[in-house]
Amino acid sequence: MASTTDTAPATCKVMLSKHVANGLLAEVLEGVRTLEKPPHLVGFLANNDPAALMYAQWTEKTCQENGFRYSLREISRDDLEEAILAANTDPDVDGIIIYYPIFNNRQDQYLQQIVDVSKDVEGLSHRYIFNMYQNIRFLDPETRRQKCILPCTPLAIIKILEYLNIYNTILPYGNRLFGHTICVVNRSEVVGRPLAALLANDGACVYSVDVNGIEKFTRGEGIQKKRHEVHDLEGQTLKDVAPLCDVVISGVPGNSYKFDTSLLREGAVCVNFSSEKNFGPEVKGKASIFVPSIGKVTIVVLLRNLLRLIQNRRLDDVKPAQATERPGTLEAAS
Secondary structure (H helix, E strand, C coil): CCCHHHHCCCCCEECCHHHHHHHHHHHHHHHHCCCCCCCEEEEEECCCCHHHHHHHHHHHHHHHHCCCEEEEEECCHHHHHHHHHHHHCCCCCCEEEEECCCCCCHHHHHHHHHCCCCCECCCCCHHHHHHHHCCCCECCCCCCCCECCCCHHHHHHHHHHHHCCCCCCCCCCCCCCCCCEEEEECCCCCCHHHHHHHHHHCCCEEEEEECCEEEEEECCHHHCCCCCEEEECCCCCHHHHHHHCCEEEECCCCCCCCCCHHHCCCCCEEEECCCCCCCCHHHHHCCCEEECCCHHHHHHHHHHHHHHHHHHHCCCCCCCCHHHCCCCCCCCCC
């Protein structure tokens, strides 16, 4: 049987996320070799969500294959708060991940806030989220030794865009998306909104789309502002903004949604981060590059974040995450 890439028109390259994941993983393993003991990641599962269990199992498999320790702790949601607080102070635990949703309300936000910032492998605690939106890239801006952790799925998408050379390494660090117009279909607080902010903070003009309308994330004309601003575009719809965009990123949950391919610019780059297929096969007739899924990259980014946490805690000059700071990447020094 012919592969997807064989049947796609010659004008479209279907790029599988494993190629990005393998490159990042090699860099992560380079960092692991500088450690005295395997990093220990603890996952808390307090729901019956099959997708959460699958993510936990993928994480465990990837950890075991690459010299990380992983402990899955299945627990009732009423005991979760106490378990998180105990893991915060346990010297044997290097990083904590919680599989949401738990209560599916503001209580989940509270649980995100109580994970210690030094063990928050998902970058969801208040300090990391605040710094991300303010475009502050270090926990210690003066000494610039401790780099902020970014949420795994948005960072995975950025790593894919870097791999595709959407980031222009000729431009100064922090401005490398200047000139790009990007559409993000999803404005969830966990993925869509942080992603739009990160892309805009790197210089892109971003149209953030959800059922409530369109918001524009930008650092102003000529990217003169230090952090992004958000403008509500009243009355505008996806039909108004999608044709302007050279990159379209979609992550609408549920199998009923399909992005209207007729709205795509010729040669646009399309990335799907939903567990469902947001783009139909006809996307290959319009896009120049199509990335159908990102899951493998997300898990490697999780391990990469864990290395970053260990690096941030160390006082010596051995930096286990340094291998991932290649020139031109989001985290590389300016």
